[in-house]
Amino acid sequence: MEFASGKELMEYTNALIHSRQNVSPRRLAEPGPSDQQCQDILGTAAAAPDHGQLVPWRFVIVPKHRRELLAEVFGLALLDRDPNATPEQVESAREKAYRAPFLMLAIARLAGTDTQTEIGNSERLVSFGCAIQNILLSAHGAGFGTGLTSGQAMASPRLRALFSLNRHEQAVCCINIGTVTKRKPARLRPDMASFVTSL
Numbered sequence: 001m002e003f004a005s006g007k008e009l010m011e012y013t014n015a016l017i018h019s020r021q022n023v024s025p026r027r028l029a030e031p032g033p034s035d036q037q038c039q040d041i042l043g044t045a046a047a048a049p050d051h052g053q054l055v056p057w058r059f060v061i062v063p064k065h066r067r068e069l070l071a072e073v074f075g076l077a078l079l080d081r082d083p084n085a086t087p088e089q090v091e092s093a094r095e096k097a098y099r100a101p102f103l104m105l106a107i108a109r110l111a112g113t114d115t116q117t118e119i120g121n122s123e124r125l126v127s128f129g130c131a132i133q134n135i136l137l138s139a140h141g142a143g144f145g146t147g148l149t150s151g152q153a154m155a156s157p158r159l160r161a162l163f164s165l166n167r168h169e170q171a172v173c174c175i176n177i178g179t180v181t182k183r184k185p186a187r188l189r190p191d192m193a194s195f196v197t198s199l
């Protein structure tokens with residue numbers, strides 16, 4: 001892709017980054033990304049900084065015809081935590097599996113997953129987060145809304161079994177993508193001075 005200048009590329013990139021905002025899956029409707037768009041969007045994860053090329057992430061797409069399996073896990077995980085949960089609460093937990101047109105689980109591959117290396121979990125989690133951010137920005141650039149959802153079900157043995165997680169893997173969140181039906185006002189971002197100092 002040709003840009004007239006580095007300045008143009010920077011302005012474009014900054015505009016993309018600053019205009020992204022979380023969109024709740026409740027406000028994500030069809031259409032979701034096409035197969036080709038999914039390829040393009042998910043492929044950007046590979047451009048994340050990755051010390052040692054460990055690929056410390058794994059994503060599992062949950063297609064529409066498999067959402068019932070995730071709904072079942074969400075509902076039963078709630079009952080495991082709270083046997084007194086009401087049918088309405090269980091239904092609300094289950095319903096989260098169906099909201100976004102595109103949904104996939106983001107899994108961090110922590111130390112121990114691969115052969116012995118000194119690259120620890122802090123670095124792996126930075127790479128993992130960058131891979132997710134690449135996906136969010138790419139989807140946003142393609143015109144879609146994106147939202148991250150987590151919750152206690154991420155730690156459920158039922159979820160771990162459904163996604164065949166090994167003991168070094170951790171389910172962190174779901175990445176939801178779709179067409180935005182309603183956008184909230186952008187949240188106020190922290191001032192740079194609040195997180196940057198000079199030594």
Ligand SMILES: Cc1cc2nc3c(=O)[nH]c(=O)nc-3n(C[C@H](O)[C@H](O)[C@H](O)COP(=O)(O)O)c2cc1C
Pocket residue numbers: 020021022023147148149150151172173187
């Ligand atoms: C790993 C991760 C999981 C998240 N899970 C949830 C969630 O379950 N529910 C929620 O309302 N926000 C969740 N969030 C926060 C939103 O994704 C979002 O980042 C936050 O509301 C700030 O909005 P912004 O991204 O527009 O700045 C999560 C964020 C991260 C990084």
